[in-house]
Amino acid sequence: MRKTILEAADIKRALKRIAHEILEKNRGPGELVLVGIHKRGVPLAERLGDEIGAIEGTRPPVGHLDISFYRDDFRTRQPSEVSATQFPTGIDGTTVVLVDDVLFTGRTVRSAIDALVDFGRPRAVQLAVLIDRGHRELPIRADYIGKNIPTSMKEDVKVHLAETDDHDEVTIGSPK
Amino acid sequence: MIKNLLSIDQLCVEQIELVLRTAESFREVGTRTIKKVPILRGRTVCNLFFEPSTRTRISFELAAKRLSADVINFTADSKTSVTKGESFKDTAVTLQAMGVDAIVVRSSSSGAPQRLCDWVDASVINAGDGQHEHPTQALLDLYSIKERFPSIEGLRIAIVGDVLHSRVARSNIKAMTKMGAEVIAVGPPTLLPASVQSWGAQVSFDLDEVLPKLDVVYLLRVQKERQNEQLFPSIREYAALWGLDRRRVAMMKPEALIMHPGPMNRGVEIASDIADLERAIITDQVTNGIAVRMSLLYLMLSGADQDLEVLP
Secondary structure (H helix, E strand, O other), X not given: OEEEEEEHHHHHHHHHHHHHHHHHHHOOOOOXXXXXXXXXXXXXXXXXXXXXXXXXXXXXXXXXXXXXXXXXXXXXXXXXXXXXOEOOOOOOOOEEEEEEEEEOOOHHHHHHHHHHHOOOOOOEEEEEEEEEOOOOOOOOOOOEEEEEOOOOOOOEEEXXXXXXXXXXXXXXXXXX | OOOOEOOHHHOOHHHHHHHHHXXXXXXXXXXXXXXXXXXXXXXEEEEEEOOOOOHHHHHHHHHHHHOOOEEEEEEOOOOOOOOOOOOHHHHHHHHHHOOOOEEEEEEOOOOHHHHHHHHOOOEEEEEEEOOOEOHHHHHHHHHHHHHHOOOOOOOEEEEEOOOOOOHHHHHHHHHHHHOOOEEEEEOOHHHOOHHHHHHOOEEEOOHHHXXXXXXXXXXXXXXXXXHHHOOOOOHHHHHHHHOEOHHHHOOOOOOOEEEOOOOOXXXXXXXXXXXXXXXXXXXXXXXXXXXXXXXXXXHHHOOHHHHHHHOO
């Protein structure tokens, strides 16, 4: 049995709030670059870009980042499909907001920061996630959070997005 | 993914497509200021070359280094243990004892990489064995064609020249036909093996007749060292009958590509001005070679320890 924790409208509201928070914290969209982490961070970053564009009139550049080549579990994990990494602009001196769907152990974000510094030297790096489910294994925290969800290690959180999975929904379940 | 790559026969269409797709991401890495990713940190790749090679060895070396692997180059020249009488097997066992994770092997003996697999735990990649195969060359050629055409399926490709002695031809005919291309082996009868049709290729002895139908003309190097085997009368006659010059290029479709695995003999199989045309994608092949070899090393070595745990 899976339980729905966010519906499409909840996701939209959460993203709108995060967009406002990003603008508030950074005093506007200047120097901002949003970078989505494949796979579901990418559509979320694009949506955040749209929200910020709707509020401020200028849409910040949005990049896509694949972290496959920076993972720390390479020795024991079968390779997954590698997606395209692309940055519309240089990131030197900008404030990069990394965007992902679920923050869990923090290892993906660690890999993403490693990857990011190969592309330039941002002035600051911030992190936005739709769900923070806890259980960090590294000293990493998010600056913007859609929803905090306390979970047990046995449970899994699934984010569905229209761009990748037909519809918007976040569910939690415990695989037997 | 497979542990060893000895022949194109080992790869199915889906695996070839995975290698080519992953290579696209490594091609992007090659355009960055920092052309290096950390994924193979702590891994060791040995280039074991018993035959002279510049581009293949450098390409594999760069591929491994851009993945952050450590690279050892073992080239059998006058100063190495091979000239001191060490056998192929002892060389392999020595490398095994030093703990290498992958061995890239080039040998003039067909089947040498296959033997190597029996002696070492490391992944073995065939970088050319005798007249047998050169699978990574075929994969980088597929990648280079795919960059210019939406699909390889249905393309008409001629492999021109010394098909008989060419491992590049053998691997390419297998790979291209596997991906759905129509391949024609073109050359003098003395340089086309009798079995070429059994590899899935058609045969023609008339280059001028097939040229207008082609999407890709793939020229093989004339192996000048085989001149004394009397397989063709002279270099000059070869150039006149099988060399790609301005007159022949004019017969080709405007979008058709010219390819060559290198090193080229300008003025023999390809006229010098033709090699520098925009449609001659020979330098693209070299650039893509690094990305395709990175893709292979990445796919073959990742998750390797997981497989070991499964073994008893």
